Amino acid sequence: LMQLYMPLNFLGSVYTSLRNSLVDLEHMFALMDEQADITDAPGAVSIPARLDQAPAADIRFENVHFSYRPDREILRGVSFHVPAGHRVAIVGPTGAGKSTISRLLFRFYDVTSGRIMLDGHDIRTLSQAALRGAVGVVPQDTILFNDTIGYNIAYGRLGASQAEIEQAARLACIHDFIMSLPEGYATRVGERGLKLSGGEKQRVAIARTILKNPRVLVLDEATSALDTRTEQEIQSALHTVAANRTTLIIAHRLSTIVDVDEILVMGQGRIVERGTHRALLARGGVYAEMWAVQAEEEAAAT
Ligand code: ATP
Numbered sequence: 001l002m003q004l005y006m007p008l009n010f011l012g013s014v015y016t017s018l019r020n021s022l023v024d025l026e027h028m029f030a031l032m033d034e035q036a037d038i039t040d041a042p043g044a045v046s047i048p049a050r051l052d053q054a055p056a057a058d059i060r061f062e063n064v065h066f067s068y069r070p071d072r073e074i075l076r077g078v079s080f081h082v083p084a085g086h087r088v089a090i091v092g093p094t095g096a097g098k099s100t101i102s103r104l105l106f107r108f109y110d111v112t113s114g115r116i117m118l119d120g121h122d123i124r125t126l127s128q129a130a131l132r133g134a135v136g137v138v139p140q141d142t143i144l145f146n147d148t149i150g151y152n153i154a155y156g157r158l159g160a161s162q163a164e165i166e167q168a169a170r171l172a173c174i175h176d177f178i179m180s181l182p183e184g185y186a187t188r189v190g191e192r193g194l195k196l197s198g199g200e201k202q203r204v205a206i207a208r209t210i211l212k213n214p215r216v217l218v219l220d221e222a223t224s225a226l227d228t229r230t231e232q233e234i235q236s237a238l239h240t241v242a243a244n245r246t247t248l249i250i251a252h253r254l255s256t257i258v259d260v261d262e263i264l265v266m267g268q269g270r271i272v273e274r275g276t277h278r279a280l281l282a283r284g285g286v287y288a289e290m291w292a293v294q295a296e297e298e299a300a301a302t
Helices: 002-021 027-030 099-107 128-134 149-157 162-171 175-179 198-212 228-242 277-283 286-301
Strands: 061-068 077-082 086-091 113-118 135-140 214-222 245-250 264-266 269-276
Touching: 027 128, 077 099, 077 113, 077 175, 077 245, 086 099, 086 198, 099 214, 099 245, 128 135, 128 162, 135 198, 149 198, 162 198, 162 228, 175 269, 198 228, 214 228, 214 277, 228 286, 264 277, 269 277, 269 286, 277 286
Parallel strands: 086 245, 086 264, 135 214, 214 245
Antiparallel strands: 061 077, 061 113, 264 269
């Protein structure tokens, strides 16, 4: 029994750490179909998942409260609206609850009170397959399968043609890199194959999401610094994938979100300020201070 228990326990802890870091939610669901606490409601409804089936979706958080553990409330009454096709960024200090918002949207956990609405449906009334088909996540860290790079992209929509895979790779600015590999799309990657850099992996994740074509996009911006050229390529790829979609960006570098429709500034589980970049700067509050600090850091780095 111990022999059986140990690996399960090990898997359990991997599961917990993945779940905490929002590493690669979509993969995780495929790898471990284990979610005792979240189930489909009787009569759960379906909604169109892909942008070619329906326009971008409308998202509302209504007075959302959430705790991982009863003794500590992480979100304390969060309300915001992302109209269809808009881009909203969430910023704030570490531990403020930014990633928690994206985990709740993907229904990794259920809210303690309040509700999250997608196209007017409480997400608890949707089938998980429909919700997770409609929401695409580009995580900070992408897990690659020990398979070909082509398969790793195709995973976004199994059954996609080679032409579609290459088109997605082009839009994600990774096609030329792939063509420079000895075996092109048939090159094996992952733990037992070619190791990709953080920037390359992120572009694979973007290509995968372009193929998946979800109506809602969640971008979890990498905290790690990338070189300027890689950063620019990734930003341009992200722009492509965000086009026409309802997009939620968990941002670490404020310079990447100056043109979003609304910025939500989180502090201790609440939204403490909200507005456009320009309005928030004019307000001279928390955001303006964060902006000044980052500008100083960037100036010092160059
Ligand atoms: P960062 O910028 O560092 O990613 P964040 O704003 O995204 O931070 P969250 O990951 O949402 O912060 O975490 C908010 C709080 O919830 C933190 O204090 C964290 O310790 C806590 N927390 C996160 N996951 C769990 C968990 N599974 N169990 C208990 N507490 C958790």
